[in-house]
Amino acid sequence: DxxxxxxxxxxxxxxxxxxxxxxxxxxxxxxxxxxxxxxYPILNSSLDERVENLTFKSSHNIGVAMDTAxxxxxxxxxxxxxxxxxxxxxxxNRMHELGLKGKLGGDDLSGGTFTLSNIGSIGGTYAIxxxxxxxxxxxxxxxxxxxxxxxxxxxxxxxxxxxxxxxADHRVIDGATMARFSNMWKAYLENPAxxxxxxK
Numbered sequence: 288d289x290x291x292x293x294x295x296x297x298x299x300x301x302x303x304x305x306x307x308x309x310x311x312x313x314x315x316x317x318x319x320x321x322x323x324x325x326x327y328p329i330l331n332s333s334l335d336e337r338v339e340n341l342t343f344k345s346s347h348n349i350g351v352a353m354d355t356a357x358x359x360x361x362x363x364x365x366x367x368x369x370x371x372x373x374x375x376x377x378x379x380n381r382m383h384e385l386g387l388k389g390k391l392g393g394d395d396l397s398g399g400t401f402t403l404s405n406i407g408s409i410g411g412t413y414a415i416x417x418x419x420x421x422x423x424x425x426x427x428x429x430x431x432x433x434x435x436x437x438x439x440x441x442x443x444x445x446x447x448x449x450x451x452x453x454x455a456d457h458r459v460i461d462g463a464t465m466a467r468f469s470n471m472w473k474a475y476l477e478n479p480a481x482x483x484x485x486x487k
Contacts, residue, residue: 289431289447292479303376313351314375315482316403316428319475321347321367322485324401327468331400333421334459341459350402350419351379355386361419362391363399369487403428416454423456424465 292315303310324331324347332343350363362382364375385391402425406414416427429450436446451473455465475482 288436288477289449290477292476293431293447295479303373306373308373308376309380310373310376311379312431313379313403313405314372315476315479317349317351317364317367317375317379318370318372319472319479319482320349320401320403320426322475322482323468323471325368325485326471327464329460329464330424330455330468332423332459333400334423334456335421338458344400346398346400348398348400350399350422351382352402352404353383353386353391354408355391356389357386357391360386360391360396361399361402361404362386362395363402365398371486402426406430412450414452416452418454418456423459424468425454427452427454 289312292312296310296312296315300310328343331347332341334341346365347367348363348365349367350361352359352361364370364378364382367375370378382391382395385395399419399422401422402419404414404416404425404427406427406429410430411427412429414427416425418425429452431447431449433445434448435443436448438444451469453465453469
């Protein structure tokens, strides 16, 4: 339920614009993923080709699938664990501009540790996202939909709902771990003010 995040972004959009940046939902989604990865570091690991070594990555280099002039590419925002939501927005906007011009470089495209794919940008709701090797997990973000929901008092209210689909390498990650990560990520997004408590 993205209702609270929709309100927060609405409040901050003009602040970001005054600073010269566009603020989408993606920086919040990426930052929430990084905060949750801190608690579930196995999702930010990589498995070698011989399936002998699992490497835990200290940097959260979160990839975002982009439809570019050169087709679908997955550049990544480096060291998300050290960035503010605004700094993530700056990086996404920079990579988007380069992608439109077909100028994304090797540094932007290499070193990813975890990926979020925004299928909602082209109207998608659910998907079975394909893991970007050697990463071990990926999420597909569905389109934001205004749908009826019941509040705590049983009244029907308008809510902003986004569906998410996860894929994980079961040689490394079990379903319960993926679900716990997803629930933590979801909790940050449903109550975005809670992210403030864990920001560094």
